[in-house]
Amino acid sequence: MNNLNLQSEVRKLKKQRDALILAHNYQNDEVQDIADHVGDSFALSRLAAETSHNVIVFCGVHFMAESAAVLSPDKTVLLPAPDAGCPLAETAKPETVKIWKKKHPHAATVAYINSSAAVKAESDICCTSANAVKIVRSLENEEVIFLPDQNLGTYVAAQIPEKTIHLWPGSCLTHHKVKAGEVTELKNLHPEAETLVHPECRPEVLALADFTGSTAQIMERVGKSKASSFIIGTEMGVIHGLKKKYPDKQFFLLSKKLVCVDMKKITLRKIVSSLREMKPVISVPEPVCSRAGLALERMMNR
Numbered sequence: 001m002n003n004l005n006l007q008s009e010v011r012k013l014k015k016q017r018d019a020l021i022l023a024h025n026y027q028n029d030e031v032q033d034i035a036d037h038v039g040d041s042f043a044l045s046r047l048a049a050e051t052s053h054n055v056i057v058f059c060g061v062h063f064m065a066e067s068a069a070v071l072s073p074d075k076t077v078l079l080p081a082p083d084a085g086c087p088l089a090e091t092a093k094p095e096t097v098k099i100w101k102k103k104h105p106h107a108a109t110v111a112y113i114n115s116s117a118a119v120k121a122e123s124d125i126c127c128t129s130a131n132a133v134k135i136v137r138s139l140e141n142e143e144v145i146f147l148p149d150q151n152l153g154t155y156v157a158a159q160i161p162e163k164t165i166h167l168w169p170g171s172c173l174t175h176h177k178v179k180a181g182e183v184t185e186l187k188n189l190h191p192e193a194e195t196l197v198h199p200e201c202r203p204e205v206l207a208l209a210d211f212t213g214s215t216a217q218i219m220e221r222v223g224k225s226k227a228s229s230f231i232i233g234t235e236m237g238v239i240h241g242l243k244k245k246y247p248d249k250q251f252f253l254l255s256k257k258l259v260c261v262d263m264k265k266i267t268l269r270k271i272v273s274s275l276r277e278m279k280p281v282i283s284v285p286e287p288v289c290s291r292a293g294l295a296l297e298r299m300m301n302r
């Protein structure tokens, strides 16, 4: 079957199963094109929590499907590629979080959305790259354990110098690969372009950018900016959405390394199989589900 046939098969099965297809901004182009909604994990989690569909096909990585399952425990959440993990999320284990909490008893524990449900369950509140600064600032605690992304944590700490932030030594393999030299080189090639980067990049990369933000904030910035060309410092999937939304603007990917291999494991073929067989189902057992749900809801209510 070619992509067109696969897409029409997905549409047919989606109706039969009463399914909602959610795709992260980092997904393959053809997966984004078939989705009901494309967005960041925060927006997609909200949609998962509010939907009336019985089935959610989550085109993203494991922790995202887990968040959808936590927020919609009465729905069936399918992850078409069960091996689509997140090496960053895997750097944090609940047992180690418990040790850090004992070591820093006055600190609030803030779990970036890129963490397992078991780690969220050990945390006071979650955050995303879009709201991390706001969430940490809103806490009464002067001390914070921020996990698992040290680059995002460093970015947050720089904006809130009055707090002591204990940084987990994890990083996103994709964003962390980008080096400052690549930014300088591309800026020299396109001096008119605005450079927009994700806070999971190294601090020295952020220092060279015109704007730092989550995928949704990068997309919003392109819409507001008077510039007509942009250097994009986040996973390459975002460029597809940007080109669709802003066909008159020009985009340059900051580095060829900005490819998340786990996100790309979701294919149309796997979505078809998943909807036909109604598996693999992602569910989160109690008491982890309720405790992780609390941390997510605290974030959503701020």
Ligand code: CIZ
Pocket: 024, 025, 039, 040, 041, 042, 113, 114, 128, 129, 130, 198, 213, 214, 215, 216
């Ligand atoms: O929050 C998300 O979905 C992630 C992982 C990145 C972003 O900026 O959208």
